[in-house]
Amino acid sequence: xxxxxxxxxxxxxxxxxxxxxxxxxxxxxxxxxxxxxxxxxxxxxxxxxxxxxxxxxxxxxxxxxxxxxxxxxxxxxxxxxxxxxxxxxxxxxxxxxxxxxxxxxxxxxxxxxxxxxxxxxxxxxxxxxxxxxxxxxxxxxxxxxxxxxxxxxxxxxxxxxxxxxxxxxxxxxxxxxxxxxxxxxxxxxxxxxxxxxxxxxxxxxxxxxxxxxxxxxxxxxxxxxxxxxxxxxxxxxxxxxxxxxxxxxxxxxxxxxxxxxxxxxxxxxxxxxxxxxxxxxxxxxxxxxxxxxxxxxxxxxxxxxxxxxxxxxxxxxxxxxx
Amino acid sequence: xxxxxxxxxxxxxxxxxxxxxxxxxxxxxxxxxxxxxxxxxxxxxxxxxxxxxxxxxxxxxxxxxxxxxxxxxxxxxxxxxxxxxxxxxxxxxxxxxxxxxxxxxxxxxxxxxxxxxxxxxxxxxxxxxxxxxxxxxxxxxxxxxxxxxxxxxxxxxxxxxxxxxxxxxxxxxxxxxxxxxxxxxxxxxxxxxxxxxxxxxxxxxxxxxxxxxxxxxxxxxxxxxxxxxxxxxxxxxxxxxxxxxxxxxxxxxxxxxxxxxxxxxxxxxxxxxxxxxxxxxxxxxxxxxxxxxxxxxxxxxxxxxxxxxxxxxxxxxxxxxx
Numbered sequence: 001x002x003x004x005x006x007x008x009x010x011x012x013x014x015x016x017x018x019x020x021x022x023x024x025x026x027x028x029x030x031x032x033x034x035x036x037x038x039x040x041x042x043x044x045x046x047x048x049x050x051x052x053x054x055x056x057x058x059x060x061x062x063x064x065x066x067x068x069x070x071x072x073x074x075x076x077x078x079x080x081x082x083x084x085x086x087x088x089x090x091x092x093x094x095x096x097x098x099x100x101x102x103x104x105x106x107x108x109x110x111x112x113x114x115x116x117x118x119x120x121x122x123x124x125x126x127x128x129x130x131x132x133x134x135x136x137x138x139x140x141x142x143x144x145x146x147x148x149x150x151x152x153x154x155x156x157x158x159x160x161x162x163x164x165x166x167x168x169x170x171x172x173x174x175x176x177x178x179x180x181x182x183x184x185x186x187x188x189x190x191x192x193x194x195x196x197x198x199x200x201x202x203x204x205x206x207x208x209x210x211x212x213x214x215x216x217x218x219x220x221x222x223x224x225x226x227x228x229x230x231x232x233x234x235x236x237x238x239x240x241x242x243x244x245x246x247x248x249x250x251x252x253x254x255x256x257x258x259x260x261x262x263x264x265x266x267x268x269x270x271x272x273x274x275x276x277x278x279x280x281x282x283x284x285x286x287x288x289x290x291x292x293x294x295x296x297x298x299x300x301x302x303x304x305x306x307x308x309x310x311x312x313x314x315x316x317x318x319x320x321x322x
Numbered sequence: 323x324x325x326x327x328x329x330x331x332x333x334x335x336x337x338x339x340x341x342x343x344x345x346x347x348x349x350x351x352x353x354x355x356x357x358x359x360x361x362x363x364x365x366x367x368x369x370x371x372x373x374x375x376x377x378x379x380x381x382x383x384x385x386x387x388x389x390x391x392x393x394x395x396x397x398x399x400x401x402x403x404x405x406x407x408x409x410x411x412x413x414x415x416x417x418x419x420x421x422x423x424x425x426x427x428x429x430x431x432x433x434x435x436x437x438x439x440x441x442x443x444x445x446x447x448x449x450x451x452x453x454x455x456x457x458x459x460x461x462x463x464x465x466x467x468x469x470x471x472x473x474x475x476x477x478x479x480x481x482x483x484x485x486x487x488x489x490x491x492x493x494x495x496x497x498x499x500x501x502x503x504x505x506x507x508x509x510x511x512x513x514x515x516x517x518x519x520x521x522x523x524x525x526x527x528x529x530x531x532x533x534x535x536x537x538x539x540x541x542x543x544x545x546x547x548x549x550x551x552x553x554x555x556x557x558x559x560x561x562x563x564x565x566x567x568x569x570x571x572x573x574x575x576x577x578x579x580x581x582x583x584x585x586x587x588x589x590x591x592x593x594x595x596x597x598x599x600x601x602x603x604x605x606x607x608x609x610x611x612x613x614x615x616x617x618x619x620x621x622x623x624x625x626x627x628x629x630x631x632x633x634x635x636x637x638x639x640x641x642x643x644x
Contacts, residue, residue, distance in 0.1 A: 022394040034400045059393045060404075067388030072344040078408055085407025086400055087432045089522055095530040096499070107433045107503035112410045112436040112515075177418070181429035184510045193434075200411055209419040261464075309584075 077212025115199025399534025
């Protein structure tokens, strides 16, 4: 049966941790990823693809810092939009090429996509997501004087000289601004790459107008909002492990195979999923099922197709109705 | 009558020549532009918007150069895609906000968009479009040794120390790669921002796959390809002058008002339009009419609406059939 699947790709789909981020490296990783995505498309599924942007935004912030005497650095929302262009292009072209090689051409396109957050989100009170370059104490004080809106925190032990870094909020995504365009695109059969980096974060002013904000939105949670918008059958979080686990990192560690919504909520309440790692992925999946989705999957990139047909991965399904 | 209009915006729609390119400055210019675009949308017209990216790509190349010890610079095609994200975001958000203020919400979205060129294009034999930083003779030689694929030329008089610059080809756009997605989007009523910076330039290999190339595509010529793709009624080139002119810069200078295709071809053959300035704009308009378009307009941003209803601007129409 033809399904609409929203896929949230982890950072390793684009850049490995030990790589510097050259275009060659990134295109190579993107190729590995797109080979899997192309197979799903050839099974006849409709795909909407989203991805992180941490390393790419980080690199761009470093370049902006290095060039700031010559060129005015762009704010955080624009940096996000730039990485959507960058990463979207790599996926779009690579996927088009694989589809063409298989003589299954389908329209594939990336969009610039904003996601609404609220400045009342509690995370703005004590932001903790580090972004951009590391600074010495002196540099940090100078930057703070130049840009009073920056929150700068000590993020490495005092023994390290460059230990200060800008931190921004990671607010909960409220809704996808371009939901109508994206929904129409998916309905007409376009493979859409959207909400990259969790979406460009925007807030709404008193008139109902949008403007960018310095924040990092969790890409899996934003992916769930995207899945709701397109009425996805399946929401798939692809990461670097095959399964979510109970008792992770202990001798009692065990893969979670198929789990109902309530079972998964129980595991979450028991503290099996680490905040900032498996935690938000599970939460995004639970939101998807709660909203009405029929299947949420957490697995690794190479197990994606197997997980879709029930052979592997963590598969979260609604509670039985009886 | 509701028309589909493709608008190619000049550089002044985003950044004035005397500005450094801060986000504030660019958003302000984009607001002025979007006020006009919003009016056209409120008249009921369908819009497809394209724009240049010269200053933004230039700034990003400078930042990449400044940060190259820390972060690997991205190639030219990726820089293009990044500026599509950057500029698309500013237009998209600003236009959404104006439409919302007028309570005429319409889906507006920017796409990452590639444009096919050929490495057999004669411009690759002697590239002449300068991009990125200026170098001294020594720096130029060092860069040339590191990246043998670069063509570096002397672009300022020998008296200036930093007078060398990378040059790339400016090949003719052959076709818009994402034409099918863009056509479907426009048909479903989405306001699309596409082919920014003339499109991300790609070439096709022997297998029929695409890969990026270092080139700059003329945004007006690429805009004409976009207009053909969406079956536009009107192709509009907005620049910093109200009219194309005959005998430009002489005492006999005269605005061109309404002109037939053949009249305009004659003016072009007589050499009235400067290469690299009005020349490619006129050529793009002539291609549009030749392809079957009914009206091509060259005018300034503030005259756009007047030109659409025949009050001002240079309006190029097909030859009368009799």
